[in-house]
Amino acid sequence: MTVRMSEATSTGVTVPLARWVEGLTAAAIPERVRSRAAHLLLDGVACGLVGAQLPWSRVATRSVLDLEGAGEAAVIGTGLTTSGPAAVLLNSTYIQGFELDDFHPLAPLHSTALILPVLLATAGHRGGVSGAAALTAAVAGFEVGPRVGLALHGAQMLSRGWHSGPVFGTHTAAATAGKLRGLDAGRLEDAFGMAGTQSAGLMAAQYEAMSKRMQHGFAARNGYYAAGLAAGGYSGIKQVFDRPYGGYLAVFGEGHDPDASQIVAGLGEGWHTELIMVKTHAAQGGLHGTIQAVLELRAAYDIDPDTVSRLEIRVGHTVYRHGWWPPQRPLTSVGAQMNLGYAAAVALLDGQVLPPQFTAARLDADDVWRLLGTVAVKLDEEIQNGPPAQRFATEVTITTTDGTVRHRRIEQPHGGPADPVTDDEIVAKYRALVGPLLPAARLDAIQAAVLGLDRLADLRELTALLAPPVGGALDPAEVPS
Structure with missing residues (x-):
């Protein structure tokens, strides 16, 4: 219809x-x-x-x-x-x-x-x-x-x-x-x-x-x-x-x-x-362009975080309002997952933005806060006034103490409509996140039930697989409230 x-x-x-x-x-x-x-x-x-x-x-x-x-x-x-x-x-x-x-x-x-x-x-x-x-x-x-x-x-x-x-x-x-x-x-x-x-x-x-x-x-x-x-x-x-x-x-x-x-x-x-975007980083969606730009610069130039004198991020209005405020030490995990500066800092330092980047120790780490002190976030009117598909565009410029300047622009981060996360990547994400928490048989059964939903006689079969307790790899004691 x-x-x-x-x-x-x-x-x-x-x-x-x-x-x-x-x-x-x-x-x-x-x-x-x-x-x-x-x-x-x-x-x-x-x-x-x-x-x-x-x-x-x-x-x-x-x-x-x-x-x-x-x-x-x-x-x-x-x-x-x-x-x-x-x-x-x-x-x-x-x-x-x-x-x-x-x-x-x-x-x-x-x-x-x-x-x-x-x-x-x-x-x-x-x-x-x-x-x-x-x-x-x-x-x-x-x-x-x-x-x-x-x-x-x-x-x-x-x-x-x-x-x-x-x-x-x-x-x-x-x-x-x-x-x-x-x-x-x-x-x-x-x-x-x-x-x-x-x-x-x-x-x-x-x-x-x-x-x-x-x-x-x-x-x-x-x-x-x-x-x-x-x-x-x-x-x-x-x-x-x-x-x-x-x-x-x-x-x-x-x-x-x-x-x-x-x-x-x-x-x-x-x-x-x-069009729905599947995340590859544990941060709000507007930060994914910044994270991707920093990770690409890190991989391309092997930047030593200790030599960074300025880390500039340019974004449009929505990402700026939603994703930037001068952080105070220490951040809560939810605040860190929303903050452009924190996401950029741990991406450059650790090469990823996943649960280990939001433990109590990492949220209050000296190397993170030194790098956060170099961050400058700017509202870019050209991004803001550009085509709707580019409203989440991001420009990152990293300057080091010897005057070297490295720049990267991301029009749409991986996962967006122009570069979607594939179905195979979604399955891999599921298995990476849940695999340490479940026996292999239950892990496989849940995957089969969800991906075979068209053929499932009763959705309560899936509920029965999801309902029992799980636990294992992620230690809640290491994650702050």
């Missing part, structure tokens, strides 16, 4: 979007898109199982279970159960737990953290659903969220201080849960309305708050709730994207000329699932 702009012009965009989600079938989704969606879910599984072991995740687990108590929904990687909404909240928090999960480069949100927890909880609530139905619902979520985000000009929301993913993410979760529940277009419209009224997220959480890692979980839970309420006949805001007073775009886009047409642009023809 393809949505034509003429339909959106005559009816607004909310109803056509709901009709598209209702009518979406597995047969309408190209095989390459279904395969990519399954691989994105595998990446989310890897991030979630690792994230479940982290100390702030354990604080979240204790706190949420103290509020919610036991239930029938699995909290992955723990052996625990709780209510459906609480499981969605925690499982999303785990996936977002260490800045390893996917993000959309033009409409920034972390899609799998919104989709996978909702799939698992909805399947449990309904007494099972087929893997094929789950994969179709996942694609609905992968497609809806970025389009809502682009209507608000995507990364502009980050520049304004919103945590964009939780703002767009409620609709991602509502679309996924609503599709898996078999809601008709009218009920989906209700779900979108209730999702929109629960959208929120403040980006100041990035400096030190554990809750930064839970904010997509709030959105996932709220979208899951919205679909459940709609399924029960509870009505939500109609035409939520179209209302001029109090509507979603009118409020979140006030003074910024939102473009409602983006919500249905290309539905059924172009696929945002294929």
